[in-house]
Amino acid sequence: MQTHSQALTVNGLSHTYAGQPAVEGVSFHVAAGEIAALLGPSGCGKSTVLRAIAGLLPAKPGVISLGGRDISPLPGRERGIGMVFQNYALFPHMTVAENIAYPLSFRGWDRKRRQARVEELLATVQLGGLERRLPRQLSGGQQQRVAVARALAVDPALLLLDEPFAALDRALRLDLQIELVRLQQTLGITTVIVTHDQEEAQALASQLVVMNRGHIEQTGTPAEIYDHPASLFVNSFVGYAGKIRAVVESASAAGSTLKVSTGETLRLPRELRFAPGSPVVLTVRPERLSIVDRPSDFTLAGRLLVSTPLGPDVIRSIALADGTEIKLTEPRDLRRSPLESSAPLFIALDVVNLHVFPAGEAL
Numbered sequence: 001m002q003t004h005s006q007a008l009t010v011n012g013l014s015h016t017y018a019g020q021p022a023v024e025g026v027s028f029h030v031a032a033g034e035i036a037a038l039l040g041p042s043g044c045g046k047s048t049v050l051r052a053i054a055g056l057l058p059a060k061p062g063v064i065s066l067g068g069r070d071i072s073p074l075p076g077r078e079r080g081i082g083m084v085f086q087n088y089a090l091f092p093h094m095t096v097a098e099n100i101a102y103p104l105s106f107r108g109w110d111r112k113r114r115q116a117r118v119e120e121l122l123a124t125v126q127l128g129g130l131e132r133r134l135p136r137q138l139s140g141g142q143q144q145r146v147a148v149a150r151a152l153a154v155d156p157a158l159l160l161l162d163e164p165f166a167a168l169d170r171a172l173r174l175d176l177q178i179e180l181v182r183l184q185q186t187l188g189i190t191t192v193i194v195t196h197d198q199e200e201a202q203a204l205a206s207q208l209v210v211m212n213r214g215h216i217e218q219t220g221t222p223a224e225i226y227d228h229p230a231s232l233f234v235n236s237f238v239g240y241a242g243k244i245r246a247v248v249e250s251a252s253a254a255g256s257t258l259k260v261s262t263g264e265t266l267r268l269p270r271e272l273r274f275a276p277g278s279p280v281v282l283t284v285r286p287e288r289l290s291i292v293d294r295p296s297d298f299t300l301a302g303r304l305l306v307s308t309p310l311g312p313d314v315i316r317s318i319a320l321a322d323g324t325e326i327k328l329t330e331p332r333d334l335r336r337s338p339l340e341s342s343a344p345l346f347i348a349l350d351v352v353n354l355h356v357f358p359a360g361e362a363l
């Protein structure tokens with residue numbers, strides 16, 4: 001099966017529901033053949049953006065172009081877009097074959113041509129032999145594949161998926177995620193997926209568009225966003241980050257000094273763009289912390305609260321001197337004697353890579 005994937009550009013998209021702004025000034029670009037994820041908490045406007053791209057809502061104002069052509073004035077049906085909704089929206093009284101063929105009848109395809117296309121699509125989504133079933137006679141995963149096949153029927157230049165795995169259990173979700181990536185790579189179709197699950201977004205997409213309260217916080221590859229979050233919100237939403245409050249004491253090219261909420265002083269070997277006296281939040285990724293025997297300019301004293309094994313790693317919850325809790329992960333070392341709960345210890349921070357944000361930023 002061949003597709004003609006095209007680049008998607010959304011520029012300055014806004015939408016209001018009954019005078020209430022839902023999304024404002026949303027702009028991003030997805031290269032042809034790429035898979036992008038619109039990621040953010042419930043209610044941040046992801047589905048609204050997707051529906052506007054699909055032509056189900058007007059982009060007021062805003063320009064949406066596909067393959068360099070402004071499609072904003074076109075009705076949804078003429079945009080060359082396939083969409084899979086959260087609940088799949090299959091017609092319950094139609095068979096699998098009829099559901100998939102539905103968009104083709106609008107295009108005036110005759111019966112024979114429709115049949116051949118349905119067969120091809122059923123093979124693509126590995127549902128051969130189930131064409132006469134009704135949706136209720138299928139599992140959730142099979143229903144989702146029918147919805148994907150229907151979205152692909154008209155050979156769209158863009159595939160939109162709104163929380164396509166939300167209704168499925170964890171194990172099946174992983175299988176279908178792998179299947180979707182394989183299908184997307186085989187077809188090379190430009191795809192935008194909406195999800196509130198950051199792990200799902202990182203696993204599926206080569207580009208993340210992180211949204212918060214109707215606007216975009218950051219776009220970038222999963223690694224860029226994880227390693228260089230543009231805001232405290234992004235840092236906290238994509239992956240876990242421990243948060244430690246501090247006040248900047250001095251900041252110069254030779255290094256910066258911070259007074260931590262625990263009363264301890266930390267030295268950072270870099271200049272911070274904060275004036276002395278600024279309240280800040282330090283964020284630390286669990287895998288970048290380590291337990292050490294002795295204090296230094298880069299350590300904070302802590303107490304082990306609990307250790308939980310997770311596959312090859314162990315996750316440790318640590319309380320700092322003022323009660324601030326942070327998490328640390330390290331490879332499970334079977335040779336080492338287990339750390340005792342409430343044992344005093346020192347946490348070495350990765351002072352090169354930790355992030356510093358203004359304390360006033362919403363968490």
Ligand SMILES: Nc1ncnc2c1ncn2[C@@H]1O[C@H](COP(=O)(O)OP(=O)(O)OP(=O)(O)O)[C@@H](O)[C@H]1O
Pocket residue numbers: 017018022040041042043044045046047048049196
């Ligand atoms: N039809 C509607 N009428 C009025 N307000 C709406 C409508 N649809 C969405 N909203 C509001 O617009 C905002 C964005 O909603 P949207 O569904 O786009 O968010 P979302 O990020 O997709 O959320 P979720 O993950 O929960 O689906 C929310 O505040 C929501 O309550």
